[in-house]
Amino acid sequence: MAVPSFLARERIVAKPGFNRWLIPPAALAVHLSIGQAYATSVYKVALVEHFNASLTEIGIIFSLAIVMLGVSAALFGTWVDKNGPRAAMATAAVFWSAGFIVGSLGIFTNQLWLVYLGYGVLGGIGLGIGYISPVSTLIKWFPDRPGLATGMAIMGFGGGAMVASPLSRQLMNWYDDDYTGAAGEVASGNSVGFLFLTLGLVYLVFMLFGAFIVRVPAADWRPHGFDPATVKQKSLVTTENVSANNAIKTPQFWLLWTVLFCNVTAGIGILEQAAPMIQDFFREGGTSAVAAAAAAGFVGLLSLFNMAGRFVWSSTSDYIGRKPIYMVYLGVGIVLYIGLATIGSSAVWLFVALAAVIISFYGGGFATVPAYLRDLFGTYQVGAIHGRLLTAWAAAGIAGPLIINGILDMQGEPGNLVASDYRPALFIMVGILAVGFVANLLIKPVAEKYFEPKPTDVPEAASTTGDRSLTR
Amino acid sequence: MSTARTDDRGPQEGSKGLVAFAWTLVGIPLVYGLYNTVKAASALFTG
Numbered sequence: 001m002a003v004p005s006f007l008a009r010e011r012i013v014a015k016p017g018f019n020r021w022l023i024p025p026a027a028l029a030v031h032l033s034i035g036q037a038y039a040t041s042v043y044k045v046a047l048v049e050h051f052n053a054s055l056t057e058i059g060i061i062f063s064l065a066i067v068m069l070g071v072s073a074a075l076f077g078t079w080v081d082k083n084g085p086r087a088a089m090a091t092a093a094v095f096w097s098a099g100f101i102v103g104s105l106g107i108f109t110n111q112l113w114l115v116y117l118g119y120g121v122l123g124g125i126g127l128g129i130g131y132i133s134p135v136s137t138l139i140k141w142f143p144d145r146p147g148l149a150t151g152m153a154i155m156g157f158g159g160g161a162m163v164a165s166p167l168s169r170q171l172m173n174w175y176d177d178d179y180t181g182a183a184g185e186v187a188s189g190n191s192v193g194f195l196f197l198t199l200g201l202v203y204l205v206f207m208l209f210g211a212f213i214v215r216v217p218a219a220d221w222r223p224h225g226f227d228p229a230t231v232k233q234k235s236l237v238t239t240e241n242v243s244a245n246n247a248i249k250t251p252q253f254w255l256l257w258t259v260l261f262c263n264v265t266a267g268i269g270i271l272e273q274a275a276p277m278i279q280d281f282f283r284e285g286g287t288s289a290v291a292a293a294a295a296a297g298f299v300g301l302l303s304l305f306n307m308a309g310r311f312v313w314s315s316t317s318d319y320i321g322r323k324p325i326y327m328v329y330l331g332v333g334i335v336l337y338i339g340l341a342t343i344g345s346s347a348v349w350l351f352v353a354l355a356a357v358i359i360s361f362y363g364g365g366f367a368t369v370p371a372y373l374r375d376l377f378g379t380y381q382v383g384a385i386h387g388r389l390l391t392a393w394a395a396a397g398i399a400g401p402l403i404i405n406g407i408l409d410m411q412g413e414p415g416n417l418v419a420s421d422y423r424p425a426l427f428i429m430v431g432i433l434a435v436g437f438v439a440n441l442l443i444k445p446v447a448e449k450y451f452e453p454k455p456t457d458v459p460e461a462a463s464t465t466g467d468r469s470l471t472r
Numbered sequence: 473m474s475t476a477r478t479d480d481r482g483p484q485e486g487s488k489g490l491v492a493f494a495w496t497l498v499g500i501p502l503v504y505g506l507y508n509t510v511k512a513a514s515a516l517f518t519g
Binding site for chain 2: 018167299
């Protein structure tokens, strides 16, 4: 599928002297926008009342978006790698924005199926393409610090919800005089419709700005003083390239899929349940020592650690290596989960500290995985491989809540649960992390038979479009 | 394949303004979000 020439990869090859520090804000412009997907709880109840629907029916909108994220990232990853970041970012901007606009139409005309189609399907495609759009470009611009580069972008995805939550409350307050944003208040459906319309337009401009400033490095570009040979000296880091189609035939891809699945499943277990969990852990005689406002503060604190972990841990992986950092995420995660299950209810500060570090590992796992893929499979189609790996996220998004909600349903009624009711679920998470730990241990360098043939005498334009003249 | 590498000898002067503008543009919403989240999180210790 061809793209208009002004979006094409060969039109955005950077000239000598280009400042590579322009690429992270381009990536952040996209990730800060699509990170809104984590802020949907702000207007969820307003949609339930507007459509006179159940929470489950409204929940489908967001589940659809996450499923479409996984599907589109997997399906369009190769297209993204081939056509470059400007085409991908612009496409993501159009889909993400169209999702909001069609969704707002559904709200104004009281047709829920239009919101499914808009935010769920169109928006979900924008999410998937947008999420992977800057990844391979960042890795190519920062061969010396790939963890730092992808950490910065994927940190934006965590930050997007932090921006969208208060912004949405503020906008709904403007569009609905009776809504102040206080706990327990519900905005009118029309104000959510106008919110969607506004977000659709704002995100379109913001993401297109990212698309406008993004550039790809020339095929032979290197950062000053960077010697690729120094990277090769680290174990598991290849200077070869593996195509996306070959990558999924390797055990390394599926081991890493398992690692990501386990890390995300364990983190989602806490994230999904954060506010009621802290109240339940400190409930005595039917009353919790943690007030609802403090529980909401705990959710805010977890978002901060989720975002910070993406940047800090991913950057750290540049120094200690990808495999060791996942041993920390999963191995230390096991210890922290056991601590949460056994001594977590002894003091609020201890519970908060354990949960905060666990969530920082959850964020770190997302942000470090593109650099791990680069190490194993090279840069050739790392965006496409990353897209396929994100199916682990979609699967964990189903498994994590299923496990924790299923166990808690067996233990008793919400509002009457106590710390011990969480123990079975927490120990299951320990088992899941142990599986991930073993999978990570089993990751070895990719076999030579999967490597792409070496390009020889390739004209620059051909090599930058991903078309290769190949000889052994 | 060309053997002469396009070595990054540092950014051109003109690009520094654009870099500062781009970081400011993404930094403002990020700081706004961080401020609001820290404000909400403080309820954990005061609420």
